[in-house]
Amino acid sequence: MSKESVVRLVLGDQLNPNHSWFAAPSNEAHWYVMMEQLSETNYVRHHVQKVVGFFLAMRHFAEHLQAQGKNVLYLQLDDPRNRQQFADNLSWIVQELGATSLEYQLPDEYRLDQILKRLADQLPVPVAAVDTEHFLSERQTVKELFKGKKQYLMETFYRAMRKKYAILMEPDGKNPLSGRWNYDAENRKKMPEHVAIPPISELDSQPVGEIVAMLEKMEVQTIGAIDPQRFIWPVTPQAAEIILDDFLRHRLRSFGDFQDALTSRDPFLFHSRLSFALNTKLLHPMKVIQKTLEVWDNGGSGISLATVEGFIRQILGWREFVRGIYWAEMPEYGTLNFFAHGAALPDFYWTGNTRMACMKQAIGQSLDHAYAHHIQRLMVTGNFALLLGVHPDAVDAWYLGIYIDALEWVEMPNTRGMSQFADGGIVGTKPYVSSANYIHKMGDHCSQCYYQHKEKIGPKACPFNSLYWDFYHRHREKLEKNPRIGMMYRVWDKMSPEDREQLLAQAAHIKSNSESL
Ligand code: FAD
Ligand code: SF4
Numbered sequence: 001m002s003k004e005s006v007v008r009l010v011l012g013d014q015l016n017p018n019h020s021w022f023a024a025p026s027n028e029a030h031w032y033v034m035m036e037q038l039s040e041t042n043y044v045r046h047h048v049q050k051v052v053g054f055f056l057a058m059r060h061f062a063e064h065l066q067a068q069g070k071n072v073l074y075l076q077l078d079d080p081r082n083r084q085q086f087a088d089n090l091s092w093i094v095q096e097l098g099a100t101s102l103e104y105q106l107p108d109e110y111r112l113d114q115i116l117k118r119l120a121d122q123l124p125v126p127v128a129a130v131d132t133e134h135f136l137s138e139r140q141t142v143k144e145l146f147k148g149k150k151q152y153l154m155e156t157f158y159r160a161m162r163k164k165y166a167i168l169m170e171p172d173g174k175n176p177l178s179g180r181w182n183y184d185a186e187n188r189k190k191m192p193e194h195v196a197i198p199p200i201s202e203l204d205s206q207p208v209g210e211i212v213a214m215l216e217k218m219e220v221q222t223i224g225a226i227d228p229q230r231f232i233w234p235v236t237p238q239a240a241e242i243i244l245d246d247f248l249r250h251r252l253r254s255f256g257d258f259q260d261a262l263t264s265r266d267p268f269l270f271h272s273r274l275s276f277a278l279n280t281k282l283l284h285p286m287k288v289i290q291k292t293l294e295v296w297d298n299g300g301s302g303i304s305l306a307t308v309e310g311f312i313r314q315i316l317g318w319r320e321f322v323r324g325i326y327w328a329e330m331p332e333y334g335t336l337n338f339f340a341h342g343a344a345l346p347d348f349y350w351t352g353n354t355r356m357a358c359m360k361q362a363i364g365q366s367l368d369h370a371y372a373h374h375i376q377r378l379m380v381t382g383n384f385a386l387l388l389g390v391h392p393d394a395v396d397a398w399y400l401g402i403y404i405d406a407l408e409w410v411e412m413p414n415t416r417g418m419s420q421f422a423d424g425g426i427v428g429t430k431p432y433v434s435s436a437n438y439i440h441k442m443g444d445h446c447s448q449c450y451y452q453h454k455e456k457i458g459p460k461a462c463p464f465n466s467l468y469w470d471f472y473h474r475h476r477e478k479l480e481k482n483p484r485i486g487m488m489y490r491v492w493d494k495m496s497p498e499d500r501e502q503l504l505a506q507a508a509h510i511k512s513n514s515e516s517l
Helices: 048-067 086-096 110-122 141-145 154-165 208-217 237-255 275-279 285-299 305-329 357-369 374-388 392-402 408-419 436-442 463-474 486-494 497-512
Strands: 006-009 030-035 071-075 101-105 127-130
Touching (some): 006 086, 030 048, 086 110, 101 110, 110 127, 141 154, 141 305, 154 305, 237 275, 237 305, 285 305, 305 408, 392 408, 436 463
Parallel strands (some): 101 127
């Protein structure tokens, strides 16, 4: 051991092989420390595929570093030396390795940021933080951009990012290519039955059973199912690239058209399934954007500009934007409950056991694959929880646990903000609620459902319908002045008092029987 010895902590979502830490030649004095801990498996009940995915990716990453000749200390969950907490583990590790300092990459979660900041007081060595070199904006970019403004606007941020990185811009660097910034309105088609959905690419098999057995031994409580023979999530940068290439070759062309479509035919449709690889940093967002632009080839591929813009907006725009909001608004953000909602999350969110076809599909595939696409998360499960008045803490915990890609910095602004409007309009300008009308328009679920999408009253009336009016009615004071909503109240006021009463009685019945829907 040389005199200077640095412990470098690598968290489970910091698997960026191109980080400058790893570019330098191997250095005897650097120890890379990676730890599986109960503090991380147990802060919320996670989907089993999520825990397995993280541990597999971490183990592959440690092997990759070792193969490069780097010193790695990898602590498995069941290692007898494991004290299961950052400070406790790092204390003995620093001592055992004779470390003279500790470095870590800035975490993306507020919870971990606090834990790691405290290390400076808990460890006998100096502690320093470096950037993860992953995101395309800084933690504070959104806060600074909107300083003194009444509202955050994704579009303003997105345009600034387009200019900053000269993506889809005219040569002057000021105007968007072809004169338009945003093609969102064109990306909203229903899935026709004749359109074939490509199967997802198969990846190398993984020692899933081994990790599941270890989780059982360590009594980690998980949700959802796992197939030990077939793990569909990428756990190496190479596998992430396979998924990316598959997306660009087989899915991108139809991504825009069917981005908002709902169907029981397939859990993934034309979505990229890249969120896990991006959020663990196996894949860099700029790589995704550049490869997308290469495939598009300025229109040469026959893929429309609307499609390419729509996909890039998700990564350059939404992903970076919600992260900026998270850092601008935490920790208060995690306590917001604009509507003072307090209902419990119905049990069927954990089992999929409901007669509502749209909910059964969205929850069922979440339990099976740790995945649902954006519109399912927003307009099906999120919409229903909001209409029912579920406490945002319970909604957050469900989303944070069940999805393979769920890390708080991205989960919370999407769930508590965009989906539950618990932030009163920080992320979105109005609550995303709908009756069965929207779900019927965008998909094939209603035709297969026990409930009737057109009915509002009666035992077979779609629960979304009366809950929708009940939601607007009970939050009139908070919503009526919103210029994007006022019209709904005019429709409500035009209904006869008997109709309104019936709708509210139906909603009350649904709310008190929410466990048996
Ligand atoms: P695609 O549809 O192929 O989109 C491409 C990429 O764009 C995604 O991989 C993702 O990185 C990015 N993206 C798209 N929309 C968003 C968005 N609103 N916010 C941030 N990034 C976005 N995403 C997460 O990564 N983790 C979460 O925990 C998460 N929770 C969500 C909760 C709710 C209630 C909602 C409405 C959305 C949530 N999202 C979350 C955003 C989005 O639904 C997922 O990123 C997406 O479904 C992942 O699947 P995909 O990779 O196939 O995405
Ligand atoms: Fe969902 Fe209602 Fe349609 Fe059934 S009828 S699928 S519950 S929207």
